[in-house]
Amino acid sequence: MNLKQLEAFVNVAEKRSFSKAARELYLTQPTVSAHVSALEKELNIKLFLRNTREVGLTDEGEKLYQYARQMLNLEQLIYEAFDSDVASNSCIKIAASTIPAQYLLPDILSRYSSMYPKEQFELVESDSAGVIRAVSERTVDIGFTGTILDKKSCEYVPFFDDELIIVMPNNEKYRQIKETETGIEWLERVPIIMREQGSGTRKEAEKQLKREGIDIRKLNVVANMENTEVIKQSVKKGIGVTIISKLAAAEDLKWENVLAYPLGEKKRVRKLYVVYNKEYPRTKAVKKMMKIAETFKSELE
Structure with a gap:
């Protein structure tokens, strides 16, 4: 077993394709297949389940992946410790939940690319639970998330204050609600x-509703959706109201496509966080990314 074999295995696992892994590593597909076959033979296990469209990890493959990814991360740290040229062309792996990924990271990553043009990044969008799990399992280097979950290995650093608001269709019924209601009890109707x-947005929304005395069980939830843009389109079509980030609704509010209503008497703000695994040394790339996020926060204050 060697690092080249593990690198080939990890790339196939992450890209779910031998051909894509080969392109990523600048190898031929038979070479990648040979590396994986050598591992399977040495460990006497089957690592992948193959079909016509993609490959997936077996249970044994999942177990090996956790160890192999950590070994490759440690290899990168060794290069960085000795200022190797390999480290200067590194790829930082980022996981982000919906709101940071769609509305904040484009600006942060643009600054990162301008300051460090030789460095690459790879961004995966997930819900907050998936982001934190990826950071905890070290399948990514850094995460951006909208909530805190109990993972002892994770350190959370706030970088943005995000306000949650109620977003409503811009029609006569909801214009009247906005003009006449003073609380949010009407949400039950x-x-x-x-x-x-x-989703971090959902977790924080439920938390804030409870603070306002709303029994979540009494709410008429007609749909659960993953995509914020689809949710906004559904609100505009009159399907219902939603609770989302003011940041996400800004453009539609500007053009009066929807209406905004405060989530309670007091302004309700939640923190968005940079999260990293504190059980491993942060790479230089992670430190630089965190520094940019910190600068981004100070500019907005």
């Missing part, structure tokens, strides 16, 4: 579209 379970 209207259809509501929620983010999916595992």
Whole structure:
């Protein structure tokens, strides 16, 4: 077993394709297949389940992947410790939940690319639970998330204050609600579209509703959706109201496509976080990314 074999295996696992892994590593597909076959023979296990469209990990493959990914991360840290040229052309792996990924990271990554043009990054979008799991399992270097989950290996650093608001269709019924209502008890009388379970937005919305005395079980939740843009389109079509980031609704509010209503008497703000695995040394790339996020925060304050 050697690092070249593990690198080939990890790339196939992450890209779910031998051909894509070969392109990533600048190898031929038979060479990648040979590396994987050598591992399977040495360990006497089957690593992948293959079909006509993609490959997936077996249970044994999942177990090996966790160890192999950590070994490759440690290899990168060794290069960085000795200022190797390999480290200067590194690829930072990022996981981000919906709101940071779609509305904040484009600016942060643009600054990163301008400052470090030789460095690459790879971005995966997930819900907050998936982001934190990826950071905890070290399948990514850094995460951006909208909530904190109990993972002892994870350190959370706030970088943005995000306000959650109620977003409503811009029609006569909801214009009247906006003009006449003073609380949010009316939410129990209207259809509501929620983010999916595992979403940081949903977790924080439910937390804030409870603070306002709303019994979540009494809400008429007509749909659970993963995509914020689909949710906004559904609100515009009159399917229901939703609770989302003011940042995500800004453009539609500007053009009066939807209406905004405060989530309670007080302004309700949640923190968005940079998250990293504190059980491993942060790479130089992670430190630089965090520094840019910190600067981004100070500019907005």
